Amino acid sequence: MISLLLAVIYLVFISLGLPDSLLGSGWPKMQVVFGVPSSYAGYISMTICFMTIISALLSPRMINRVHTKWIVISSIVLTILGLAGFSISHRYEMLFIFAIPYGLGAGAIDASVNHYVASNYSGSAMNFLHCFYGVGAMISPYIMSLALKYAKWNEGYLWTAFVQTAILAIVIISLPLWKGNESEAEEDRQESAGIRESIKVPGVLLTLIAFFAYCSGEATCFLWTPSYFAGTKSGLSDERIAAFGALIFSGLMLGRLISGFISNIFGDKKLIRLGIILEFIGIFMLFIPTQNYLIAAIGFVIIGTGMGPVYPAIQHMAPTNFGKRYSAAVIGLQMAFAYTGSTFMPMVFGVLQQHIGIGIMPVYLIFFAILNIGMLELAYLRCGKIQTI
Incomplete structure (x- = not known):
């Protein structure tokens, strides 16, 4: 059961990596469609990163109050919302709106899952975890390239949202696997300190x-x-x-x-x-x-x-x-x-x-x-x- 849960956690980190390469791979076409300079990708990227920073700073409070599995599920939902929002954006300014859930979801998953693995698994598991992040980051440019070849850049984000939805379904199905560590996690949450301390x-x-x-x-x-x-x-x-x-x-x-x-x-x-x-x-x-x-x-x-x-x-x-x-x-x-x-x-x-x-x-x-x-x-x-x- 533990190894099966670890496989699900690795899948979660694939989902974390999936959105990170999309903007870079799709931007050459997106900037033409939006009619903005190439440098404008930086403003979208910074917005996503800023929301990720906020989410990471809020993560200790969330980890103290909510089990990791619920943070993961809600974060993937936020990421799906961001990806779907990008796919329907027809003006550059709209990207800033959907960059908010896009970034919030990433930071919460990153901090909570890293904490969970650091607390419950070996250093080997942690290194493999970050390998699977790379798998996700490698897959998404291929999704975008297929979209650009056979459809439009919008579909690159939409198809990635579909992949994220499939991962979300697997995580939901796997909820009983997390019960093994729930009692220990509950004790850790009660004793956890805040950021200032x-x-x-x-x-x-x-x-x-x-x-x-x-x-x-x-x-x-x-x-x-x-x-x-x-x-x-x-x-x-x-x-x-x-x-x-x-x-x-x-x-x-x-x-x-x-x-x-x-x-x-x-x-x-x-x-x-x-x-x-x-x-x-x-x-x-x-x-x-x-x-x-x-x-x-x-x-x-x-x-x-x-x-x-x-x-x-x-x-x-x-x-x-x-x-x-x-x-x-x-x-x-x-x-x-x-x-x-x-x-x-x-x-x-x-x-x-x-x-x-x-x-x-x-x-x-x-x-x-x-x-x-x-x-x-x-x-x-x-x-x-x-x-x-």
Whole structure:
């Protein structure tokens, strides 16, 4: 029953990833239909992220009052509403209205399910969980491409809403599977602390800064990797440059897949340290002065592979480092800091590269990698639970 429930939870994280790639894949056509500049996608994306931050900050209170299964169901319903709303939008301004449920649903699922898995399953399960998020994020661009080929961009959102509805039906059918952990979860909810109390716990603020740093680097790679190749390597076709956008994502999937098999052997802290060492190796490969794009391409895959275990491991450590009383609030805060970094720091890099040049990207990435590991090591010391290697 436990393994069957875990399969349902993995399916939930596929549903979390499904909406995240739609805007990017559909926007080239959407902007033409709406008659707005390409940059206007950023305003929609920021609205979704802002609502996700709000939802993540509210998640500790929701987790304390409502069982995770009901948060998951209501969040998927909100996401379906957002996707269906996008599909019927015929004016750009309408997207802002439906971006509200779109973002609220994502943040609530992310924080509540991460807390549930961190509290009830191993680090291996947490890494595989985030792998399945990637599966969802990989599927939706194909849904949109089929819609653009055989129908319109609207159907891409509508078809994704249908997939989400099917996942919702499976979650509803699986409700009896959650009963095994209900009594323990009820006790945890009664003892859980709020955000104001939790942020004062030694080490929490340091892990929040570390999470902000990690997601800043990750999101910068997602947005700017193709531009890095276009600006630093010559003779590349537009198709090949666009394909380089998948390098970091492929590395992340690989890193989390490998971590799923070895995390129970190494533990979260060692896994993070090994991952960031690998990330440094990938970043240093970008400093090699050559026009050969293969070295940089391998470097970005290595960066992504190193980043892979960091996000799941930090969240999985929350109950251990801070206790179950604080873990729900800490994970909610982590999600809020994560989306803040993902929302704003790629934009900051965009301004920097416009004045200095896209070649500054490895320096930008190494700054956040150092900030990430530095804050985590300080957090371990503050928690008083540092382990010797």
